[in-house]
Amino acid sequence: MTNISNLSLLTMILFVMIPVSLSYLFSLGIGKSAIWSSIRGVVQLFFIGYVLTFLFSIPDWQGVGLWVAVMLVIASLQASKRGKGIPYAFLLSFSSLILIEVFVLSLWIVFDIIPFRSEQVIPMSGMIIGNSMVATGLAFERMKNEFHDSKGEILAALSLGANASQASQMIIRKTIRAAMIPNVDGLKTIGLVQLPGMMTGLILGGASPIEAIRYQIVISISIFSSVSICAMIISLVTYRFFFNRKMQLLEEKGGKK
Amino acid sequence: MVLMKQFDFKKGSSMNKLIEVENVSNERVTGVQFSLMEGSLTTIIGPSGAGKSSLLLLLNRLEDPDEGKIHFKGKNISDFPISELRRNIGMVFQQAHLFDGTVEDNLKFGPSLQKKWEPNEGVKLLEKVQLPKEFLTKEVENLSGGEQQRVAFARTLANNPEVLLLDEVTSALDMRTVDLMEDLLHKLVNEEGKTILMITHDLKQAERLGSYTLFMNEGRVEEQGKTTELFYQPKSATLKHFLEG
DSSP, rough: OOOOOOHHHHHHHHHHHHHHHHHHHHSSHHHHHHOOOOOOOOHHHHHHHHHHHHHHHSSSHHHHHHHHHHHHHHHHHHHHHHTTTTHHHHHHHHHHHHHHHHHHHHHHTTTTTSSSOOOHHHHHHHHHHHHHHHHHHHHHHHHHHHHHHTTTHHHHHTTTTTTTHHHHHHHHHHHHHHHHHHHHHHHHHHSSSEEEEEEEHHOOOOOOOOHHHHHHHHHHHHHHHHHHHHHHHHHHHHHGGGBOSSOBOOSSSSOOO | OOOOOOOOOOOOOTTEEEEEEEEOOOOSSEEEEEEETTTOEEEOOOOOOOHHHHHHHHHHHHOOOSEEEEEEEEEEEGGOHHHHHHHHHEEOOOOOOOOOOHHHHHHHHHHHTTOOOOOOOHHEEEHHHTGGGGGGGGGGSSOHHHHHHHHHHHHTTTTSSEEEEEEEETTSOOOHHHHHHHHHHHHHEEEEEEEEEEEEEEHEEEEEEEEEEEEEETTTTEEEEEHHHHHSSSSHHHHHHHHHH
């Protein structure tokens, strides 16, 4: 694999200047923000590079344990922001993400899909946690929006004798479906529209395309399964927060009467 | 010109108080007190924001009062299992709020919760609201507003409730459908002995249908009694003013 020299990397400034120039040309007002986010991105990536170098140098169980824990906390904090107003949003996000990570990692290790090595487990877990984080956040948001937009249908279902779970079925279905559809579509066109990131990375790193594809299959299917489970857990747990014990719909999203 | 019928409803013939509302208050209604006679049709009239819809939500226990009590068949409604109460005191909203799927999916929603749905039930329910049986398999999104409202009505009837709470169910319907719905209400009261509490903004409809009428204003029941008395001998200046329109 060819190393990118520092000088070559510096030429990337030219690429950054394109959106910055466009911003000034069209008065988009995002010039400063484009420069700042580019600098921040570079610093963050180098920082993570050094962190990963350190993690890969310590025993695997310590490296994996430490970094997965950090990823889980950050992802839970991020996902729970979308669940504002829903009680225990952070705890819920953290529990579902940890459950998914343990589930997926166990399958990978038990079926000898990947070895328990920091170099393999950390980046792959990052992809699982990252995608699950997005799915969790979207599930929170979807639940809140659906409960707001479908208030009439829920009241109608309750008035017909449905309990909270029965009245929420249509919303739970929509939430899980919404989480699954992008992955279903993504899997349909995988490799045809664009080469997936992991596969591209492995090929650039010198792996054979077939070896890269094997890894991509593992990660794509694992992500598909993880986001579905995430959406299911979030919707099946959170619908309760929209009702009180008397099966009445609460006015405030996720608040308590 | 469509000539509207003058219905001859039973005036709550058995004179049993099926529902008694005692001094009920919450954020939107204040000190509401009235009774519903078994087998009668009572209309609620009043300006927008008077608390009419909120009152119906309290009777179906979609909301609870902060103060006061509501009795159904002599028993506090909070003593009934909530699902059973809601099946017995059915509600039809101003908008149809149909669930995604076919007409049959909607009609069987309530009975299916108790595993009581029978396949031929759908056709009977559609007959009641004068829709052809072919509608059973239609997707609800393909129905007109009037058809959707009739399906919503049939969906509530599927639970065979003793009381029907109707929230301006005819407000968005054309004259012909209003006529059909009024015929249905007449049958439900006179032939099936249902008790109906109906909000309407159409004063002529209230006069035509209601044996009893409640006039609500600013969260309170300002006047109540026999419809003819309320319409022709209003006591309060507010009701007089309201009736004059």
